[in-house]
Amino acid sequence: AQTVTQSQPEMSVQEAETVTLSCTYDTSESDYYLFWYKQPPSRQMILVIRQEAYKQQNATENRFSVNFQKAAKSFSLKISDSQLGDAAMYFCVSSGNTPLVFGKGTRLSVIA
């Protein structure tokens, strides 16, 4: 069974600064995907970034990037130039041959 662990229940960052959210996962699949989803106060889940496990290159989406360490089964999210709109719950997600498995989430606060 897949598991996803987010060890930071809450984090905060100053506006315009950089923050990194941690995630580790465990899977027996050889081919899988990893995702970061964001859930703002509106409750709508929004895909932030996606990484295919077979790709060595770390995915980036504008101010969001990941550090994917396959051997260590680590998948952290870096948010650069943090904005007030980045305040949300962030979920790390793993997907193999089974439905997506979610971590427990990290609540990110952005301080003006």
Next chain:
Amino acid sequence: DVKVTQSSRYLVKRTGEKVFLECVQDMDHENMFWYRQDPGLGLRLIYFSYDVKMKEKGDIPEGYSVSREKKERFSLILESASTNQTSMYLCASSLLKVEKLFFGSGTQLSVL
């Protein structure tokens, strides 16, 4: 634009009532999912379906059932609602089994 619609945003029910949570997607997706979200627990999979008339149990199916008579509609049924089923319920769909999920905006269910 793609859309997953959940019939109610907020719902209040009495213990013992039969509750139906409806979810409709307009993207012709094969795969549909029901998750439950509780603070500190992340999202947990209740049931999923990879095809019409097909359903599979997720991690926490007890006390729930589902119906998928048409491709676009996936209903979650609480046969006899209990207070421990008070939660946020999220429906999602995807084109491929391991691909990005598209989420509805959630139903906050309170069982009194």
